[in-house]
Amino acid sequence: MHILFLSNYFPPEVNAPATRTAEHAREWVDEGHTVDVLTSVPNFPEGEVYAGYENRLTTEVHDGVRAVRVPMYVSANEGVFRRTLSYLSFMVSACWYARHLDAPDVVVATSPQFFAGLAGWWVAWMKQAPFVLEIRDLWPESVVAVGAMGRNPIIRFFEWVEARLYAAADRIVAVTDAFKEAIAEKGIARDKIAVVKNGIDPSRWNGPLDEQRLEALRRAHALEGRFVASYIGTVGLAHRADVMLEAAAQCEDPDIVFMVVGTGAAWDALKAQQDALQLDNVRLVDKVPKDTVPYLLALSDASVVHLRDTPLFETVIPSKMFEAMATGTPVVLGVRGEARDIMEAAGAGLPMPPEAPGALVKVVQRLKASPSLQEDLAANGRRHVRTHYDRQTLARRYASLLRRVASSSANG
Numbered sequence: 001m002h003i004l005f006l007s008n009y010f011p012p013e014v015n016a017p018a019t020r021t022a023e024h025a026r027e028w029v030d031e032g033h034t035v036d037v038l039t040s041v042p043n044f045p046e047g048e049v050y051a052g053y054e055n056r057l058t059t060e061v062h063d064g065v066r067a068v069r070v071p072m073y074v075s076a077n078e079g080v081f082r083r084t085l086s087y088l089s090f091m092v093s094a095c096w097y098a099r100h101l102d103a104p105d106v107v108v109a110t111s112p113q114f115f116a117g118l119a120g121w122w123v124a125w126m127k128q129a130p131f132v133l134e135i136r137d138l139w140p141e142s143v144v145a146v147g148a149m150g151r152n153p154i155i156r157f158f159e160w161v162e163a164r165l166y167a168a169a170d171r172i173v174a175v176t177d178a179f180k181e182a183i184a185e186k187g188i189a190r191d192k193i194a195v196v197k198n199g200i201d202p203s204r205w206n207g208p209l210d211e212q213r214l215e216a217l218r219r220a221h222a223l224e225g226r227f228v229a230s231y232i233g234t235v236g237l238a239h240r241a242d243v244m245l246e247a248a249a250q251c252e253d254p255d256i257v258f259m260v261v262g263t264g265a266a267w268d269a270l271k272a273q274q275d276a277l278q279l280d281n282v283r284l285v286d287k288v289p290k291d292t293v294p295y296l297l298a299l300s301d302a303s304v305v306h307l308r309d310t311p312l313f314e315t316v317i318p319s320k321m322f323e324a325m326a327t328g329t330p331v332v333l334g335v336r337g338e339a340r341d342i343m344e345a346a347g348a349g350l351p352m353p354p355e356a357p358g359a360l361v362k363v364v365q366r367l368k369a370s371p372s373l374q375e376d377l378a379a380n381g382r383r384h385v386r387t388h389y390d391r392q393t394l395a396r397r398y399a400s401l402l403r404r405v406a407s408s409s410a411n412g
Contacts, residue, residue: 001399001406002034004104004129006120008090008113010039010067012050014290015234016198016319017110017136020175022062023201027395029064037067038098038123040090045234045264045287047076047086057097070097076265087115094119095126103127105406108173110134114158117165130405133169135179138312162186171405173398178315178338196398198319199389205294205326206382217295221283226257227368229332229360230300232293233320235264240308242266243334245273246357247364248282256364259283261296297327301374302367306334309354317342322389324349325381330374332363346388348381 005025009018025035041058042050049055058069073089075082094116107129109120117133124131166172166183172193174180180193218224235241241260248258260270263286274282288296297303303324307313314337321339324331331349333340334356343349350366352359367374 001106001403002036002102002104003028003402004036004038004098004101004107004123004127006038006094006107006109006116006123008040008087008116009044010037010042010069011062011290013042013044014287014293015044018044019290019319020136020198021110022065023391024395024398025065026063027392028399031396031399033399035065036101036104037065038094038101038119039067039069040072040093041069041074043074045076045236047074049074068097068101070094087113091115091119095122098123098126101127104129106130106132106402108132108134108402111136113137114161114165118161121165121168130170130408131168132171132173132402132405133165134173134175135183136175138179138182138315170408171401173401176315176317176338182315194401196394196401197389198317198322199391199394200319200322200326200385201391202326202386205323207294209295209298214295214298217292218299221259221285221299223257223259223283223299225255227253227255227302227364228257228259228300229302229304229364230259230261230296231304231306232261232296232300232323233318235260235262235267235270237265238308238313239264239266240306240355242270242273243306243355243357243360244304245270245277245279245282247360248279249277250357251281251361251364253365253368254281256368257281257283259285259296259300261285261288261293263287293323294327297324297329300324300329302332302364303329303349304332304334304360305339307354309336313354314338321349322385325385325389328378328382330367330377331381332360332367334360346380346384348377348384350377 007021011018011022028035041053041055055071060067070093072093073086075086107120107124109117121131166188174195175198180195183193184190231241231244244258244260305318305321317339321331325348333343333349334352334354340351350363352363
């Protein structure tokens with residue numbers, strides 16, 4: 001089967017969409033499929049083209065997956081107008097350059113924004129192939145939820161586009177059960193919507209670590225003898241990573257350190273906040289390569305996973321929760337809904353109310369006071385993620401779905 005996958009993001013970008021797409025595609029290639037990923041020049045989240053890349057049409061191969069990168073208007077992950085222009089430019093560029101690609105058996109396009117979906121729909125029509133729409137985020141609802149835009153005519157237009165895409169897709173793949181229900185409530189038949197959740201590749205998270213590199217990172221960030229609560233991931237409007245600094249300001253235990261690793265739309269504001277507060281128990285670490293994340297999790301005694309306190313985010317399952325579980329790092333979860341259900345079923349962490357720094361301090365102190373609790377949560381997380389969220393198993397389930405869609409189209 002020949003799969004053409006459209007995604008704004010792809011490695012070396014390290015955000016969740018890039019990781020999910022790359023790991024699924026690699027597994028599909030290992031299963032014998034041909035996979036082309038139509039994507040952009042890597043630039044997320046700063047809006048700067050990565051070193052070694054140019055903003056022009058290029059082709060490269062990663063783990064047997066062919067990545068076709070198209071030129072686009074590059075913008076930082078901040079500011080609705082410029083980001084929208086960036087998304088639109090990728091949509092137009094992807095449609096233009098897809099003309100020269102071989103016809104696939106199935107076209108898949110992934111959100112979180114729908115311009116990639118529109119491109120996928122158009123390319124599928126052009127190539128006379130079935131169209132599968134992957135929903136990683138409920139967009140444009142999430143734009144309103146983080147306060148980036150109010151409910152205005154632009155949002156209503158995006159909602160109209162959303163409805164057209166749901167109707168046009170031959171199949172929809174959601175990453176959470178709650179997303180499936182939200183889409184079904186918009187009038188889409190439930191049997192049209194499949195769920196393939198996020199997961200992890202255990203081999204990339206459970207392998208041996210270089211002790212010298214580990215100790216070098218510990219010294220570089222002054223973590224010796226400290227109990228480390230870390231937030232590792234995108235620092236965006238949705239994540240309220242500033243709760244880490246607010247917790248640090250309230251924490252009176254000098255042995256506890258709050259570390260934030262990442263970058264994003266809220267990173268500069270977070271750095272400005274720390275510059276003003278000058279908290280000794282805070283570590284801010286700029287974006288790191290993906291292969292450094294297991295080391296930083298190994299240095300962490302607790303992994304904080306947090307989103308804004310809004311009903312929409314009760315439908316979200318942050319992928320960083322699975323990464324923490326895979327490395328045996330207890331989770332402190334400031335997310336309600338389906339993510340909390342998963343964590344509690346796994347016995348892999350402790351909950352806290354979102355946007356509650358005082359509660360975060362208490363949970364971290366509870367973990368610090370009980371090494372046996374830490375050990376139990378770590379063992380439970382490793383076991384649960386291997387059993388239920390192995391990327392290879394999830395990718396094969398996804399490929400089976402795509403085969404059925406392609407076969408139905410060919411026979412129809």
